[in-house]
Amino acid sequence: MTVKGLMLHSVATPQPEAEVFINAWNKPNITKCVHAFIQADGKVYQTLPWNIKGWHGGKSYSNNYYIGVEMCEPATIKYLNTACTKIKDNNLVGTKNYVMGTYNTAVELFAYLCKQFNLDPMTDILSHKEGYKKGIASNHGDPEHLWVKYGLTMNDFRRATKQALESPFLVRIITNSLNIRTSPEIANNVVGKVYKNDVYTIIETKDGWGKLKSGVGWIKITEKYCKRL
Numbered sequence: 001m002t003v004k005g006l007m008l009h010s011v012a013t014p015q016p017e018a019e020v021f022i023n024a025w026n027k028p029n030i031t032k033c034v035h036a037f038i039q040a041d042g043k044v045y046q047t048l049p050w051n052i053k054g055w056h057g058g059k060s061y062s063n064n065y066y067i068g069v070e071m072c073e074p075a076t077i078k079y080l081n082t083a084c085t086k087i088k089d090n091n092l093v094g095t096k097n098y099v100m101g102t103y104n105t106a107v108e109l110f111a112y113l114c115k116q117f118n119l120d121p122m123t124d125i126l127s128h129k130e131g132y133k134k135g136i137a138s139n140h141g142d143p144e145h146l147w148v149k150y151g152l153t154m155n156d157f158r159r160a161t162k163q164a165l166e167s168p169f170l171v172r173i174i175t176n177s178l179n180i181r182t183s184p185e186i187a188n189n190v191v192g193k194v195y196k197n198d199v200y201t202i203i204e205t206k207d208g209w210g211k212l213k214s215g216v217g218w219i220k221i222t223e224k225y226c227k228r229l
């Protein structure tokens with residue numbers, strides 16, 4: 001297929017093991033197929049070549065042009081209705097950890113796929129739910145049905161993917177000296193300094209701060225202090 005975008009799904013059943021889906025779907029007469037399953041431990045199981053059509057969006061357009069990826073879900077929840085809007089959570093911490101694990105892995109995978117297929121993460125990534133709203137996918141609510149509890153949104157996801165795609169990058173320090181802090185806040189502990197004309201690799205950004213690859217902390221990377229190379 002001509003890849004025009006990426007569609008993110010969540011399996012809508014409490015099953016954290018990708019292999020369970022793969023074994024269940026890898027059979028004759030199964031009428032659905034996705035390109036990959038994601039687990040919270042960072043593992044991605046690719047189940048189709050990226051440029052071969054799957055059947056994950058329920059409507060032709062999404063299937064013809066979108067790579068479809070399913071995130072597995074924690075075993076610690078129970079769905080109380082078929083729309084998956086009512087969820088009983090049997091382990092608050094375990095559930096959140098699992099959901100965040102799949103979210104973070106999906107960010108990395110989607111950044112990789114955006115690079116491979118020259119896609120813009122801000123416009124070319126949709127959830128199944130958003131696909132439905134656009135009229136190109138069936139009426140499902142994933143993955144937002146599970147994210148809503150943690151305040152996670154597709155806009156957050158797209159921004160995080162964009163950031164992952166653009167990282168790492170280099171900056172040159174243009175101010176005389178700059179504090180390295182333990183976290184991206186001015187009030188936090190100073191653990192070192194960087195100096196004018198030094199060049200550093202930034203692996204993550206947050207609100208005008210950049211995390212140094214060397215692992216010791218964060219520096220301000222706004223134009224006043226640094227020049228991006």
Ligand SMILES: [Zn+2]
Nearest residue numbers: 009128140142
């Ligand atoms: Zn879906």
